[in-house]
Amino acid sequence: MALPPPDPQFVLRGTSAAVHTLHFSCAGQEPNIPVLFSGSETGFIHVWNLKTHRVDTALDGHGRKSVYCVQTMDGKDRLLSQGRDQRICLWDLAEGRTSATDSVFTEHVGFCRCSLLKVAQGRWLMAMAAKGLEEVQVLELPSKTSVCTLKPEVGAKLGMPMCLKLWQLSCGSQPLLLAGYEDGSVVLWNVTMGKALSQLVCHQEPVMSLDFDSEKAKGISGSSEKVLRIWSLNEQQNLQVYKTHELVNAGVSDVTIRPDKKILATAGWDHRIRIFGWKKLKPLAVLDYHTATVHCVSFSDHRNPRERLLAAGSKDHRISVWSIYTET
Numbered sequence: 612m613a614l615p616p617p618d619p620q621f622v623l624r625g626t627s628a629a630v631h632t633l634h635f636s637c638a639g640q641e642p643n644i645p646v647l648f649s650g651s652e653t654g655f656i657h658v659w660n661l662k663t664h665r666v667d668t669a670l671d672g673h674g675r676k677s678v679y680c681v682q683t684m685d686g687k688d689r690l691l692s693q694g695r696d697q698r699i700c701l702w703d704l705a706e707g708r709t710s711a712t713d714s715v716f717t718e719h720v721g722f723c724r725c726s727l728l729k730v731a732q733g734r735w736l737m738a739m740a741a742k743g744l745e746e747v748q749v750l751e752l753p754s755k756t757s758v759c760t761l762k763p764e765v766g767a768k769l770g771m772p773m774c775l776k777l778w779q780l781s782c783g784s785q786p787l788l789l790a791g792y793e794d795g796s797v798v799l800w801n802v803t804m805g806k807a808l809s810q811l812v813c814h815q816e817p818v819m820s821l822d823f824d825s826e827k828a829k830g831i832s833g834s835s836e837k838v839l840r841i842w843s844l845n846e847q848q849n850l851q852v853y854k855t856h857e858l859v860n861a862g863v864s865d866v867t868i869r870p871d872k873k874i875l876a877t878a879g880w881d882h883r884i885r886i887f888g889w890k891k892l893k894p895l896a897v898l899d900y901h902t903a904t905v906h907c908v909s910f911s912d913h914r915n916p917r918e919r920l921l922a923a924g925s926k927d928h929r930i931s932v933w934s935i936y937t938e939t
Contacts (some may be wrong), residue, residue: 626652627653632678635648635911636922640732654675656681656690672714682727687704693724695882716736718741734751737749737750744771746932769794769798771793775791779825785801791813797850803823809844811852816835818832819876822867827843859884860879867909878908882925903927
C-alpha cells in the first residue's frame, strides 16, 4: 500500500498577500544561512531565513504591484525581480542594502516571467516579453545591451509569450530559448541568429509554464487544460510530442524539474501540488495543504541531497515547505 502523503515540514506565514514566485538560495558556503525569496501580490519581496522561519528583510521596489519573478545572480546578495509595474529590478543586498540598484523597463503588460542564463563570470543573458505583442527581447546584463528581438514570422499568430526558458547545451555553446505562447505553441529559438528553429503546438490553451532538461533534451509544459505535455528535441533540433499525461483537475500554474532531474513538481489550480518521477512521469505524491490556487513551486539548491526542500506559494497567503524524496 502506498504511503500517505506527508505534511509540510513547516509553513511560512506573514506575507499578508498571495504568493506568486519563489526562489531558494541555499548552496552558499557555511556558515551561510539558507534563504528563500518570495514575491507577493502587494509588491513585496520577502527574504525568509530558513533557520528561524521568519522574514529577515522585506524589499519594496515595484510600487505595490504584484511581483511574479525573483531570481538570484551569483549568490544571495545579487537579485533580480520582475513585477506588474513593467519593471525588472536588479538588487545588491550586501551589507544590508534594501534598495534596487538598477532597473529595466519592459513595457510588457502580461505576466510572462523573464529567464536568466549565465554565459560568463559576471555576464548574463536575460530574455523577457517585449513591448511588441508577440516579441521576446534578449538583453545582456549588467550592461543592458540588446542582443536580439525574436519576432515570429508574419501571420504566425502565436499571441503573447507566456513563459520563457533560456538554456545552452554546454558553456560556450550557442544560447537557445524555449518560449511558450498564448496559442498553445512552444517555439525553440536560436538567440545568436535570432531565428526560430522549430515550433510545436502542445496545448489548446495558452502555455502557462514550461521547464526543460537539456541533458535529456526533453521538456514539459502545462496550461489551463487537464494535461501535462512532455516533448523532446531531436538531433535536428525539431520539437516533437513525447508523452501526454492526463490530470485529474484542470489548470497548472507552474511546473519545475528538480536540479538532479529525478522528480518534478506542478502547482495546481485545484490547490494541490503534484510530484512525478521525471523519467517516466510516474505520479508519486499529491500534496494537499493549501486552501486556494497554488501559484508557484520551487526546489532548493542545497548541495546535500538530504537537505533538499520543495516550496509552494499560494493565493491563500501561505508558503508550504516540504521535504520529500530526498534520499534518491
